[in-house]
Amino acid sequence: MKRSHLTAAAAILLLVLPFAPVPDFWITQLNYIGLFSLVVLGLVLLTGVGGLTSFGQAAFAGVGAYATGYLSVVLGLSPWLGLVAGLAITLVLALVIGLLTLRMSGHYLPLATICWCLALYFLVGNLEPLGKYDGLLGLPAVQLGDFSFQSERRMYLLIWLAALLAALAVTRLLDSRPGRIMRALNTNRGGGATMPEAMGASTFRYKLVMFVIAALLASVSGWLYAHMQRSVNPSPFGIKFGIEYLFMAVLGGIGTVGGAFTGAALVKLAEDQLKVVLPLVFGGSGNYEIIVFGVVLVLVLRFAPDGLWPLIARWLPGAGKRAVDEGAPALSARSHPERGAPLLDVRAIRKHFGGLVAVNDISFAIRAGDIVGLIGPNGAGKSTTFNLVSGVLPLTSGEVELLGQRMDGRGSRDIARAGLSRTFQHVKLVPDMTVLENVALGCYLRTKSGTLAAMLGLDRAEERQARAEAMRQLRRIGLAEQAHELAGNLALGPQRLVEIARALASDPSLLLLDEPAAGLRHKEKEALAEVLKQLKAEGLSLLLVEHDMDFVMKLTDRIVVMEFGRWLMEGTPAEVQASPAVRAAYLGADE
Ligand code: ADP
Ligand code: MG
Helix, strand or coil, X not given: CCHHHHHHHHHHHHHHHHHCCCCHHHHHHHHHHHHHHHHHHHHHHHHHHCCCCCCCHHHHHHHHHHHHHHHHHHCCCCHHHHHHHHHHHHHXXXXXXXXXXXXXXXXXXXXXXXXXXXXXXXXXXXXHHHCHXXXXXXXXXXXXXXXXXXXXXXXXXXXXXXXXXXXXXXXXXXXXXXXXXXXXXXXXXXXXXXXHHHCCCCHHHHHHHHHHHHHHHHHHHHHHHHHHHCEECCHHHCHHHHHHHHHHHHXXXXXXXXXXXXXXXXXXXXXXXXXXHHHHHHCCCCCHHHHHHHHHHHHHHHHCXXXXXXXXXXXXXXXXXXXXXXXXXXXXXCCCCCCCCEEEEEEEEEEEECCEEEEEEEEEEXXXXXXXXXXXXXXXXXXXXXXXXXXXXXXXXXXXXXXXEECCCCCHHHHHHCCEEECCCCCCCCCCCEHHHHHHHHHHXXXXXXXXXXXXXXXXXXXXXXXXXXXXXXHHHCCHHHCCCEHHHCCHHHHHHHHHHHHHCCCCCEEEEECCCCCCCHHHHHHHHHHHHHHHHCCCEEXXXXXXXHHHHHHCCEEEEEECXXXXXXXXXXXXXXXXXXXXXXXXXXX
């Protein structure tokens, strides 16, 4: 049995459960688990995948609950209108909060979500029309035609339908064009924002999208909760619950869909048991379960930092690798410049790091079809030059022109769109994505599917094309065998090759390779040289930093030599080899 069959069976079982003679107590328990799972699914995306911590999800649930409470009780409107209104208000609030806080670094977002959760709690608790701290009573049941979701057993259907659909949507999203960018955001080896931006994606936009999705899921949970309870009051939407949702996510396995359900179920079930057992042990009443949760959290973080779901998943059948349909139609290609046409013109670029001038008025030009080498001793400023040309770092001064367009002052996203792609000296792959997925990330600008299309599964045709393209590039670079392995399991040499395949998947006019042969064995180096020669034969232009002189000399048409940030000379491999100045630079710096 495959993992997907097991999941489908579990989903069907969950949906038929209320028709079986299951005691009401367990229906209620499962209702809460479903409601919590919805919120935690949002956190899986936001915190687990995106690395953005929010303590405020309970407040978004509160917005969903109060919107429908007010509309249905005070204005007498349909709960369905309440749902729409709740989602609309949540959307606006999440956009405003996200726009204000997501650009700030690290701890500002968590702090802002705490403030916002506290503020909403006291706001609704003090508003006369919302019933102050007593809340609103007598919410109507949700109606669908003549069917009324008036009992908990009937609400179960709505709750679990919503939870399972959300799980499906999030699962699809994570395995899609936007999802690959989202998964790259939180890994340092994915480069944080640097790599996805260099692939042409706006990382800020995706952070905002994740924040909004998480908020909307919480809002739906609040709506369902309100019509299950048939009343709303502020207490379930306070900061305590905001923290508890995060606790569920961490306990279950932050970053995995299965973890959301595991965490929600464990916390709900444990809380109920502990509430009964602990007062018997300690005597009297009190929220003793909080203490136990604190201890459990520390233990989980210490011994199972990825949460409990991975431990469970180990016993389940494997997900199995999805075949690549290599016959899928090719993605659109860009029109490349004619051989010999001016491609890149770098004019007196300069970069200061404080007092250090890492790149000091470097100029060179590349024509279409050239392979140009950039060499120099360690610390000469080669990687910094790459970062300036590709827009990863802003210039202190100077001009860069790519295909007749001025690129200085533009970010790496625009430069990627104009036709430049690159690899990184410090490899930036997403270690827990497969090699194939990492390469497919390079297709970002050649594909279009957005977040909604991905969640609805409307991107499948394009996904097949992207995966086929990724496979083609892997085949080209000699890594087709490893396509379904996790990128993090590869040795450093092959990881560099994966980066080249990823850059090629973007169909660039100019390819920048920073030390592509470092860490490769002799045979692998020869194979790489063959690939690069073939790329040149196909008309691709290359700028290449490499320490292996033999490799550089055999491959390049021209070489630019740098030393201490300065331009030392430019010439053919033979001229560079014969130059006493170059020899002196190398001997002086390395020994
Ligand atoms: P290369 O790639 O030629 O070995 P780099 O371009 O990496 O050299 O570095 C050139 C110089 O700039 C080095 O002295 C390095 O320490 C410095 N440098 C590089 N990046 C930074 C940075 N982000 N901040 C400060 N100094 C830097
Ligand atoms: Mg370098």
